[in-house]
Amino acid sequence: MPAKNDPxxxxxxxxxxxxxxxxxxxxxxxxxxGMVKRGEEFTxxxxxxxxxITHPVLTQIIFELENKEGQNMLPIPFLRQLxxxxxxxxxxxxxxxxxQSMIAFAKxxxxxxxxxxxxxxxxxxxxxxxxxxxxxxxxxxxxxxEMFQNAMRMFTPFPTGPQAAPAETPRKDQEKSDELSELxxxxxxxxxKIDSIG
Numbered sequence: 001m002p003a004k005n006d007p008x009x010x011x012x013x014x015x016x017x018x019x020x021x022x023x024x025x026x027x028x029x030x031x032x033x034g035m036v037k038r039g040e041e042f043t044x045x046x047x048x049x050x051x052x053i054t055h056p057v058l059t060q061i062i063f064e065l066e067n068k069e070g071q072n073m074l075p076i077p078f079l080r081q082l083x084x085x086x087x088x089x090x091x092x093x094x095x096x097x098x099x100q101s102m103i104a105f106a107k108x109x110x111x112x113x114x115x116x117x118x119x120x121x122x123x124x125x126x127x128x129x130x131x132x133x134x135x136x137x138x139x140x141x142x143x144x145x146e147m148f149q150n151a152m153r154m155f156t157p158f159p160t161g162p163q164a165a166p167a168e169t170p171r172k173d174q175e176k177s178d179e180l181s182e183l184x185x186x187x188x189x190x191x192x193k194i195d196s197i198g
Contacts, residue, residue: 007041012053019047033061078186081179104143 008022010032020027020042035042036058044057065071085094 007043008035010042010044010057011047012044012057013047018044018057029057029061029064032057033065036061075186075189077182077189081182081186084179 008020010027011019011021013019018027018029018032019025020031022042032042032044042054043052044054045051046053062074066074082094085091
């Protein structure tokens with residue numbers, strides 16, 4: 001049994017079955033998704049080698065959820081952009097950027113829920129003032145884009161010396177501008193989804 005604050009160990013066997021050592025029961029990917037939603041910490045280990053395989057299992061859960069009818073959360077342009085970053089010099093920046101963005105988004109979402117709950121039962125004029133949480137999310141999105149732009153500047157080498165091809169610079173700038181524009185469109189799509197939920 002794990003200590004009280006230790007993550008539960010899930011063992012994955014060769015037959016793909018998952019075993020929760022905390023409850024001594026077999027579980028499914030859906031059960032693990034439920035644990036994530038409840039904030040329960042766990043790690044997944046290969047039962048034979050003991051290797052930590054939490055990352056591929058969580059990725060598999062996302063894949064399963066994305067394939068359920070009407071549950072798609074990741075827009076195609078976002079997926080394309082993410083794939084394009086693999087092997088790119090920006091790859092090392094992306095995980096930190098995504099993690100910080102999701103943490104900030106979760107905080108704003110929690111604040112939005114609290115304000116919505118406190119607004120229930122108020123008159124329509126007060127309800128109209130509920131656009132404040134959305135403005136906060138927009139502001140956070142703007143800050144995230146700025147953070148990403150700064151990260152891109154840090155990891156983009158400056159052309160030096162005569163060997164730098166000036167003709168390529170505008171093209172590279174245009175590519176970066178296109179990538180940033182695509183990211184902004186993806187964030188706008190997320191904003192529209194949030195608006196529709198609200």
